Amino acid sequence: MKHPKVFKSILSAAIAFGMATTLQPAAAESNDKRNVILIIGDGMDDTQVTIGRNYLEGAQGRLVIDNMPYRGAVQVLTVHENDPSKFIYVADSANSATSMATGAITSRGRIGTSAKDDKDLTTIAEMAKTSGFATGIVSTANVTDATPASFVAHVSSRGCENPDMMVNAEAFAGVIVDCSADTKALGGKGSIAEQIADADIDVVLGGGQKHFNKNAEAMPKPLFTVAQDNNYQYITKAKQLAQVNPNQKLLGLFSESTMPVRMQGENGRGSEAPKPSFLNKVDWRVGDVEMPAPMKCEANPEFEGMPNLRDMTAAAISHLDARSANGFFLMVESASIDKQSHARKPCGQIGEMQQLDESLKVALDFAKENPNTLILVTADHGQAAQILPDGSLFNAMPVAVYPMGMVSRIITPEGQIMAVNYATTPHGFPIEEHTGTTVPLYSNQPIPAMLTQPEIFNLLKDHLQL
Amino acid sequence: MKHPKVFKSILSAAIAFGMATTLQPAAAESNDKRNVILIIGDGMDDTQVTIGRNYLEGAQGRLVIDNMPYRGAVQVLTVHENDPSKFIYVADSANSATSMATGAITSRGRIGTSAKDDKDLTTIAEMAKTSGFATGIVSTANVTDATPASFVAHVSSRGCENPDMMVNAEAFAGVIVDCSADTKALGGKGSIAEQIADADIDVVLGGGQKHFNKNAEAMPKPLFTVAQDNNYQYITKAKQLAQVNPNQKLLGLFSESTMPVRMQGENGRGSEAPKPSFLNKVDWRVGDVEMPAPMKCEANPEFEGMPNLRDMTAAAISHLDARSANGFFLMVESASIDKQSHARKPCGQIGEMQQLDESLKVALDFAKENPNTLILVTADHGQAAQILPDGSLFNAMPVAVYPMGMVSRIITPEGQIMAVNYATTPHGFPIEEHTGTTVPLYSNQPIPAMLTQPEIFNLLKDHLQL
Numbered sequence: 001m002k003h004p005k006v007f008k009s010i011l012s013a014a015i016a017f018g019m020a021t022t023l024q025p026a027a028a029e030s031n032d033k034r035n036v037i038l039i040i041g042d043g044m045d046d047t048q049v050t051i052g053r054n055y056l057e058g059a060q061g062r063l064v065i066d067n068m069p070y071r072g073a074v075q076v077l078t079v080h081e082n083d084p085s086k087f088i089y090v091a092d093s094a095n096s097a098t099s100m101a102t103g104a105i106t107s108r109g110r111i112g113t114s115a116k117d118d119k120d121l122t123t124i125a126e127m128a129k130t131s132g133f134a135t136g137i138v139s140t141a142n143v144t145d146a147t148p149a150s151f152v153a154h155v156s157s158r159g160c161e162n163p164d165m166m167v168n169a170e171a172f173a174g175v176i177v178d179c180s181a182d183t184k185a186l187g188g189k190g191s192i193a194e195q196i197a198d199a200d201i202d203v204v205l206g207g208g209q210k211h212f213n214k215n216a217e218a219m220p221k222p223l224f225t226v227a228q229d230n231n232y233q234y235i236t237k238a239k240q241l242a243q244v245n246p247n248q249k250l251l252g253l254f255s256e257s258t259m260p261v262r263m264q265g266e267n268g269r270g271s272e273a274p275k276p277s278f279l280n281k282v283d284w285r286v287g288d289v290e291m292p293a294p295m296k297c298e299a300n301p302e303f304e305g306m307p308n309l310r311d312m313t314a315a316a317i318s319h320l321d322a323r324s325a326n327g328f329f330l331m332v333e334s335a336s337i338d339k340q341s342h343a344r345k346p347c348g349q350i351g352e353m354q355q356l357d358e359s360l361k362v363a364l365d366f367a368k369e370n371p372n373t374l375i376l377v378t379a380d381h382g383q384a385a386q387i388l389p390d391g392s393l394f395n396a397m398p399v400a401v402y403p404m405g406m407v408s409r410i411i412t413p414e415g416q417i418m419a420v421n422y423a424t425t426p427h428g429f430p431i432e433e434h435t436g437t438t439v440p441l442y443s444n445q446p447i448p449a450m451l452t453q454p455e456i457f458n459l460l461k462d463h464l465q466l
Numbered sequence: 467m468k469h470p471k472v473f474k475s476i477l478s479a480a481i482a483f484g485m486a487t488t489l490q491p492a493a494a495e496s497n498d499k500r501n502v503i504l505i506i507g508d509g510m511d512d513t514q515v516t517i518g519r520n521y522l523e524g525a526q527g528r529l530v531i532d533n534m535p536y537r538g539a540v541q542v543l544t545v546h547e548n549d550p551s552k553f554i555y556v557a558d559s560a561n562s563a564t565s566m567a568t569g570a571i572t573s574r575g576r577i578g579t580s581a582k583d584d585k586d587l588t589t590i591a592e593m594a595k596t597s598g599f600a601t602g603i604v605s606t607a608n609v610t611d612a613t614p615a616s617f618v619a620h621v622s623s624r625g626c627e628n629p630d631m632m633v634n635a636e637a638f639a640g641v642i643v644d645c646s647a648d649t650k651a652l653g654g655k656g657s658i659a660e661q662i663a664d665a666d667i668d669v670v671l672g673g674g675q676k677h678f679n680k681n682a683e684a685m686p687k688p689l690f691t692v693a694q695d696n697n698y699q700y701i702t703k704a705k706q707l708a709q710v711n712p713n714q715k716l717l718g719l720f721s722e723s724t725m726p727v728r729m730q731g732e733n734g735r736g737s738e739a740p741k742p743s744f745l746n747k748v749d750w751r752v753g754d755v756e757m758p759a760p761m762k763c764e765a766n767p768e769f770e771g772m773p774n775l776r777d778m779t780a781a782a783i784s785h786l787d788a789r790s791a792n793g794f795f796l797m798v799e800s801a802s803i804d805k806q807s808h809a810r811k812p813c814g815q816i817g818e819m820q821q822l823d824e825s826l827k828v829a830l831d832f833a834k835e836n837p838n839t840l841i842l843v844t845a846d847h848g849q850a851a852q853i854l855p856d857g858s859l860f861n862a863m864p865v866a867v868y869p870m871g872m873v874s875r876i877i878t879p880e881g882q883i884m885a886v887n888y889a890t891t892p893h894g895f896p897i898e899e900h901t902g903t904t905v906p907l908y909s910n911q912p913i914p915a916m917l918t919q920p921e922i923f924n925l926l927k928d929h930l931q932l
Contacts, residue, residue, distance in 0.1 A: 045512070046511070046512055046539065046903050046904045046905075047848070047901065047902075047903040049904065050902060050903045050904050053541075054555055054902070058553065059541070059543055059544075059553035059554075059555060060541070060543060060553065060918070062916070066539075066541075066916050067916070068915060068916075069915055070915055071537060071538055071539060071915035071916065072537060073512065073532075073537060073906070075519075075525070075526070075532075077525060077526060078525075086880075086881065086882060087524065087525035087526065087880065087882055088525075088855075088856070088882060089520055089525060089853050089855075089856070089882065089884050089885075090853060090854060090855040090856075090859070092859060108859070174862070174863050174864045175860075175862040175863055176862075276892075283894075284892045284893070284894030284895055285894065382513070382852075382853075384852070386848075386850070386852070386890065386901045386902075386903075387555050387556060387848075387901055387902030387903065388556060388890055388899050388901060388902070389554075389555075389556040389899055389900065390554070390555070390556075392891065392899060393556070393558060393574070393899055393900060394641075394891075394895075394897060394899075396640070396641040396642075397640050397641055398640045399895065400892075401891050401892065401895055402891070402892065403889065403890050403891070403899075404870040404871050404889040404890070404891070404892065404893070405870050405871075405889055414552075414553065415552065416552060416553055416554060416555065418555050418902075419555075421889070421890060423869065423870040423871055423887070423889030423890075424852070424854055424869050424870070424887060424889075425858065425860075425867050425868070425869065425870070426742075426750045426866075426867065426868065426870065427750070427870070428749075428750030428751065429750055429860075429865065429867055431860060433854050433855055433858060433859055433860075433869075434855065434859060435513065435852045435853055435854060436513075436516060436520070436852075436853030436854070436855075436884075437512050437513040437516045437852075437853065438512045438515065438516050439512075440539070442915075449534060449535055449536055449537035449908075450528070450532050450533070450534075450537065452526070
C-alpha cells in the first residue's frame with residue numbers, strides 16, 4: 001500500500017476536526033485521471049459485516065473491508081413523502097441510494113426524484129458524464145433495482161422498472177405502483193429500463209433480462225434492441241465479459257431477474273422457528289423448546305454460470321478506464337446482502353458479503369496503480385439479522401429461553417455455532433424489515449469520522465472536481 | 467478545539483495504513499501529566515446510539531459523541547471457558563471489560579481472570595497505580611458490577627460481588643455462583659466489594675451500597691467501614707461530591723443497587739407485545755393487529771437525588787487530577803444503556819445515552835485544558851434493541867405485518883414515531899440478550915480504523931507509557 005502524502009494526512013486531520021466545512025478530498029494532480037469506485041453493500045450494517053467475518057475469516061480474522069485505512073459512520077436520512085420537513089427513522093434502498101447519488105434527502109421508494117414535488121434530481125453519474133468521465137453501474141440485482149437505478153434514472157416509484165410496470169401495475173402481492181406521469185406519452189422519461197437503454201452509460205452489468213425483453217413504450221421492439229441501437233453491446237454470458245469491445249457501451253444482463261447468490265444453507269435450508277413445547281406455549285415458565293438443528297453453508301447450484309461480482313467489477317473498471325481520458329465513476333452493488341437478510345438466509349448473506357469483499361480487492365488493486373482513485377464502501381441502511389448467543393446468556397435459569405424470530409444456527413469453518421435471529425415480521429410473512437441505524441463508511445482516503453448520507457455525494461463530486 | 471500537530475496527523479495516517487505494528491499515540495511531552503479517560507457505554511452499539519440521537523437531537527442532529535474527530539470499529543472477542551482456543555460470537559460485560567482492562571481474551575462472566583486456568587490478569591488501573599498514576603472507576607451500576615469490577619478486581623464469576631455471594635450463592639432466579647477458591651479463607655482476594663475496599667483506588671463512584679453494607683469475610687465489620695479504615699472517605703449523597711477531601715481516596719455509593727435511570731416511558735410504560743387478532747393468530751394471512759399506543763419519554767421520579775453521571779465524572783476528574791503529579795486513568799461507565807435494553811425500555815436507554823454524552827462533554831472540556839488526555843469512548847458488546855419502520859415497509863400489502871418482539875413506539879421531540887423492537891427472548895421472560903457485532907470506538911486522538919477489543923488495552927497503556 002502506498003504511503004499517504006503529508007498534505008493528505010494534514011487534510012485528514014483538518015476534515016476530522018471539522019475545520020473544512022466543504023469536504024475537500026485530496027486534489028488530483030492535473031492531467032491525471034480521477035476515478036471513483038463506490039461500493040454499496042445493500043443492508044450491510046455492522047452486524048451483517050460481522051456475520052460475514054465470523055464465517056469467512058473467523059471471529060478474530062479480518063475481511064478486506066476490515067483493513068480499509070479510513071472509517072466513518074453515516075447518518076441515514078429519510079423524509080415523509082407528503083411532508084418532506086418530517087423525518088422518518090428507517091430508509092429503503094431507493095431513497096438512500098438517491099441521497100448518495102444526488103445529495104438530496106427524499107422519501108422511500110423514490111428513484112432520483114424529490115419527495116412530494118417529484119422533481120428530477122441530477123445524479124453524480126450524470127454530472128460525471130457531462131464532464132467527460134466514463135460512468136458505470138454494476139449490481140447483483142436487476143440493474144433496474146432501486147440502488148443502481150438511483151444513480152442513472154428518475155421515476156417516482158422504484159416499482160416502475162419496465163414499460164409494463166408504469167400504469168397501475170401490481171409490483172408484488174397486491175401492491176400497486178403507478179408512474180403514469182413518467183410515461184413518455186405524458187412527456188416523462190419512461191421506465192427505469194427505458195431510461196437505461198436510452199442513456200449514455202458506459203457500463204451496465206447485473207441481472208434483469210426480463211425487464212429488457214419487454215417492448216419499449218408504444219414500440220414493437222424489445223428494450224435490449226433499443227439499447228443496441230443506442231450503441232450498447234449486449235451480452236448475457238459470463239464468458240463474454242472477457243471479449244468486450246471498448247468502442248461500444250456495455251450492457252450485460254446475466255439472469256432473468258436478481259442474480260442467483262453464491263451460497264445457501266445446507267440443502268437449501270433457511271431460518272426456522274424454534275419449537276416451544278405445548279407446555280411452554282401455555283406458560284413461558286414451564287416446558288422446553290426445540291431449536292433448529294445447526295447447519296453448514298454450501299455452494300448454491302443456481303449460481304453456476306453466473307459471473308462473480310469480482311469479475312463484473314474488474315470488467316467494468318477495465319472498460320471504463322479504456323473509455324475515458326478523464327477517469328470514471330463506477331457504482332458497484334452487492335445487492336443480496338439485503339435480499340438474503342430479507343429472506344432470512346444468513347448463508348446467502350455471507351456469500352454476498354464475500355462477493356463484495358472480493359470486488360473491493362479488485363478496486364484496491366486498481367487504486368494501487370491509479371492513486372487518484374477514491375474508493376468508498378458503505379451500506380444504504382440496516383438489516384434485520386442479529387447474532388445472538390447460541391444457547392441463551394440466561395440458560396442457567398430453569399426456563400426455556402429462545403429468540404422470537406426465525407433462527408439459523410450456522411456451523412462456521414472454525415467449528416463454532418453462530419446463531420442468527422430474524423424477528424421483525426411474523427414467521428409466516430416471507431420478508432423481514434430494514435432497520436434504522438447509522439451505517440459504516442470505509443475509504444482508501446481520509447474521510448470525516450461522521451457524515452450524513454447526502455454528504456457522500458459531496459465526497460464523490462469533490463474527488464471528481466465536478 | 468485545538469488543531470492537531472502535524473506529527474500527530476502523520477502518525478494518524480501511519481497507524482491507519484497499518485505501518486505501526488505497535489500502536490503509538492502521540493508521545494506526551496516529558497514532565498507533563500498524561501491522562502486517560504475511557505468511557506464505556508454498556509451495550510452501546512451503533513443502533514443504540516442511533517436510538518439516542520433520534521430522540522435527543524433528531525434524525526439529522528448530532529450528539530457530542532457523533533462529533534468526535536476519530537472513529538474506529540472494535541472486534542469483540544470471547545472464548546469458551548472449557549476450551550479457550552475456541553471463539554464464541556456473543557460477549558458479556560465481564561469478559562469484554564476484562565479484554566479492555568487487561569489485553570486478554572477470556573470467557574463470559576470472568577472478572578480480571580483468564581478462561582479455564584483462572585489466573586489473575588493485571589489490569590490497566592493496577593499498572594497505572596504502580597507507575598504513580600491516580601486511578602478511578604465511575605459507573606451508574608453497582609461499582610461491583612462486571613464492567614467497573616474488571617478494571618480493579620479478579621474473581622472467577624461476576625456474581626461474586628460481596629462476601630455473602632462467594633459460596634454456592636444464588637445470584638438470581640435459580641442461577642448459582644461459586645467463587646469458593648477466591649475466598650480469603652482459601653487464600654483468595656475475596657469478593658469484588660472486598661477487593662475494592664482493600665485496594666488503592668483513588669476514586670470509586672456509583673451504586674451498590676448493599677454490597678458494602680455486608681460484613682467482610684469472617685469479620686464483624688461492614689465493608690464500607692473496612693474501606694474507611696483503608697483511607698477512603700465514604701459518601702452517599704450527591705451534594706457531598708462538592709466537598710470531597712483530596713487527601714483521602716473517595717468511595718461514593720449513591721444507591722442500594724444500580725442507580726435509578728434518568729428517563730422512563732410515559733407513566734413508567736415499557737415495551738408491549740403487538741396484539742394480533744384471533745384470526746391472525748390462526749393464519750398470518752388474515753386478520754389484523756393492534757400495535758402498542760405511541761408514548762413520550764418522561765423523567766423518572768426515582769432519579770431524584772441521584773448525582774448525574776456528568777457530575778460524578780467531573781468530581782472524579784477533579785479528584786484524580788488533584789491526587790497525582792503524573793496524571794490519571796479513569797473509567798466511566800454508562801451502565802444502563804445495556805440494562806434498560808435488557809429490560810426493553812428504550813426511554814431508559816435514551817436517558818442513559820444522554821448521561822454518557824454529557825459525561826463525554828466534561829471529559830472533552832478537561833482535555834481542552836490538558837492536551838495529554840486521551841479520551842476513548844466505546845461499547846463492550848451489542849444489545850437487542852432495533853429501530854424498525856413504524857408501520858411496516860410492506861404495509862401496502864393486504865396482511866398484518868408487525869414485529870415478533872416487544873415494541874415501544876416513542877414520540878420523539880421532533881414529532882415523529884420511532885418504533886423499537888426487542889425480540890431475542892420470549893415475551894414473558896423479562897430479559898433480552900446481548901448481540902454479536904463490532905462496536906464503535908471514538909477518540910479525540912488518532913486511532914486505527916479497526917482493532918480488537920484487547921488492543922484497546924494497548925492504546926491505554928501506550929498513552930500512559932506503561
